[in-house]
Amino acid sequence: MGLLEKKRPAQGARRTSNSASGRGRRKQAQVIAFANQKGGVAKTTTTLNLAAAFQEAGHRVLCVDMDPQGNLTMSQGVDPDAVEVSMYDVLVNHVSIRDCIAHQEVDVACASIDLAGAEIAMSTQIGRERSLEKALDEVREEYEFVCIDTPPSLGLLTINALTAARTVIVPVQCEYLSMRGLVQLQNTLAMIRDNLNPDVEIAGILPTLVDSRTVHAKEAIEMLEESFGDQVFASRIKKTVRFAEAPVRGMSVLKYDPDGKAAYAYRQLAREVLGVDT
Numbered sequence: 001m002g003l004l005e006k007k008r009p010a011q012g013a014r015r016t017s018n019s020a021s022g023r024g025r026r027k028q029a030q031v032i033a034f035a036n037q038k039g040g041v042a043k044t045t046t047t048l049n050l051a052a053a054f055q056e057a058g059h060r061v062l063c064v065d066m067d068p069q070g071n072l073t074m075s076q077g078v079d080p081d082a083v084e085v086s087m088y089d090v091l092v093n094h095v096s097i098r099d100c101i102a103h104q105e106v107d108v109a110c111a112s113i114d115l116a117g118a119e120i121a122m123s124t125q126i127g128r129e130r131s132l133e134k135a136l137d138e139v140r141e142e143y144e145f146v147c148i149d150t151p152p153s154l155g156l157l158t159i160n161a162l163t164a165a166r167t168v169i170v171p172v173q174c175e176y177l178s179m180r181g182l183v184q185l186q187n188t189l190a191m192i193r194d195n196l197n198p199d200v201e202i203a204g205i206l207p208t209l210v211d212s213r214t215v216h217a218k219e220a221i222e223m224l225e226e227s228f229g230d231q232v233f234a235s236r237i238k239k240t241v242r243f244a245e246a247p248v249r250g251m252s253v254l255k256y257d258p259d260g261k262a263a264y265a266y267r268q269l270a271r272e273v274l275g276v277d278t
Helices: 043-056 071-073 089-093 113-122 128-134 154-166 178-197 215-231 244-250 261-274
Strands: 030-034 061-064 099-101 108-109 147-148 169-174 200-210
Touching: 030 043, 030 154, 043 061, 043 071, 043 089, 043 147, 043 169, 043 200, 043 261, 071 244, 089 128, 108 178, 113 154, 128 154, 154 178, 169 178, 178 200, 200 215, 200 261
Parallel strands: 030 147, 030 169, 061 108, 061 147, 169 200
Antiparallel strands: 099 108
């Protein structure tokens, strides 16, 4: 289920910047959208920490915050209310995406509350579903991975993310009501394939906020595996207070608690996505 057959080893040159372009033509970035129309399923947490794990493994990574709440932006210590240029300007006014990238622990294309009005502002634009895809063309050769955090809805912002992405990771809280939303997401993906992006596919379904002490969580994972088989990642993201503490410090859990179980879980997930043997 890895996106790459094997991790590309470093060839001596020290990486001086997360967005360094280097010489020659680079392989274009793998674009991954993190989507689930239900909120509170650790979507932002997964976007940031998987991106941080990719970067820790030596890959160049860009996170794109497409959620008007700006939680990913805040999780990297950037105030969404203070940014001068945000993804709203990129999508609506066609400003260069470079202008809204903050170089933090990982590079982040920042969100602001203005994004809440982006869908209305884009409604009259021709090709509005491809606005993000076109914006990313400018930086595709500068990164190996682009990780897109989406809002908890299946509106135009999420459709932009799914149109731009090659693969989708679906964080799912291990509760029955959370899992029901997968059907709606699958229907949306079918529509995207038919009309906008025939190549997009689900890379995997990620069980999150797992409380292994409860029977309900175990039954929920069993239901996922029965319904979706090997599309369910082997990695499990368990509940921990570290996920609430790390964003307050403006960092990923890998930086905040590098030796903790939460950081280990996302490193394991990164290896699984990359197809690296554990």
